[in-house]
Amino acid sequence: MKNIKHKLNEIVFGTETFAGKLFDIILIGFILISVFCIIIDSVPDYNQKYGNILKILEWFFTICFTIEYILRLIISEKPLKYAFSFFGLVDFISFLPTYLTLFISGSHYLLVIRTLRLLRIFRILKLVQYMKQGELILIALKNSRNKIIVFLFAVLNLVIIIGAVMYVIEGEKNGFTSIPKSIYWAIVTLTTVGYGDISPKTPLGQFLASMIMIIGYSIIAVPTGIVTHEMTTLSKDKNYFKKCENCGYEDYEKNSNFCRICGKKFK
Numbered sequence: 556m557k558n559i560k561h562k563l564n565e566i567v568f569g570t571e572t573f574a575g576k577l578f579d580i581i582l583i584g585f586i587l588i589s590v591f592c593i594i595i596d597s598v599p600d601y602n603q604k605y606g607n608i609l610k611i612l613e614w615f616f617t618i619c620f621t622i623e624y625i626l627r628l629i630i631s632e633k634p635l636k637y638a639f640s641f642f643g644l645v646d647f648i649s650f651l652p653t654y655l656t657l658f659i660s661g662s663h664y665l666l667v668i669r670t671l672r673l674l675r676i677f678r679i680l681k682l683v684q685y686m687k688q689g690e691l692i693l694i695a696l697k698n699s700r701n702k703i704i705v706f707l708f709a710v711l712n713l714v715i716i717i718g719a720v721m722y723v724i725e726g727e728k729n730g731f732t733s734i735p736k737s738i739y740w741a742i743v744t745l746t747t748v749g750y751g752d753i754s755p756k757t758p759l760g761q762f763l764a765s766m767i768m769i770i771g772y773s774i775i776a777v778p779t780g781i782v783t784h785e786m787t788t789l790s791k792d793k794n795y796f797k798k799c800e801n802c803g804y805e806d807y808e809k810n811s812n813f814c815r816i817c818g819k820k821f822k
Contacts (some may be wrong), residue, residue, distance in 0.1 A: 589616040695785035
C-alpha cells in the first residue's frame with residue numbers, strides 16, 4: 556500500500572518521471588479544453604447547437620477533476636495543508652459549481668467560476684521552470700505592499716484635491732456638477748485613460764488638466780520601480796527558495812518546514 560501511495564505521489568505531485576510529466580500534460584489538456592467549452596457555451600448560437608455535447612463534456616471534466624482532487628488529498632502527507640492552500644482551494648472551486656447546479660436553483664450563474672481552472676496551469680508550469688518566476692513576482696508584491704499602500708494613499712489625496720479645485724474652476728456649467736464627479740474626472744485623467752465624457756472648457760482648467768496628464772506618466776513609474784527593486788533583491792538571494800525533493804516545487808519561505816504543494820517535510 557505504501558509503495559502504491561509513493562508511486563502515485565511521484566506521478567501526481569512530481570515532474571521528474573515520464574509518468575509525472577505525462578500526467579501534467581494530460582491535465583493541462585483537460586484544463587484548456589474545459590475552459591474552451593465554458594467560453595463556447597456562453598455564445599447563444601453554439602449553446603443551442605452543441606449545448607448537450609458541452610454539458611456532457613463539462614460533467615466528464617468535473618468528474619476527472621474531482622477524482623484528481625480526492626487523489627491529491629489521499630496521497631498528500633499533509634492533506635489539510637494542501638486542501639487549504641491557494642492551489643488546493645482553486646482545485647476545489649474549479650469543480651464545485653457544477654455540483655451545485657444539482658441542488659441549488661439558479662446556481663448555474665456560478666458556472667463562470669469554472670474559468671478559475673486556468674489558474675491551475677500556473678502550478679503545472681513548473682514543467683518549464685516558470686513557477687519560480689511567478690513566485691518572485693508574488694513575493695515582490697508582498698514585500699512592497701506597505702510602500703505601495705503609502706503611494707496609493709498619496710495618489711488618493713492628490714485626486715481629491717485636484718477634483719475639488721476643478722469643481723471650483725469649471726463649475727456645473729462645464730459638466731463638473733459635484734466634487735465626486737470632479738474626482739472621477741481627476742482619476743480618469745491622472746491614469747491617462749481619458750474617456751472624454753467630461754472635459755474642461757476654461758483656459759485655466761485646460762492648463763491644470765495638462766499638468767495632471769504629465770504627472771500621470773511619472774506616477775505610473777513609481778509602483779513599477781518599487782516592485783522591480785524587490786524582485787532584483789530576491790533574485791540575488793540564491794538561498795531564498797527551498798526546493799522540494801519530492802515534487803520539485805520551490806517553496807518561497809525560508810523558515811518553512813513542509814512543501815506547500817505536496818506536504819513533504821524538508822530535510
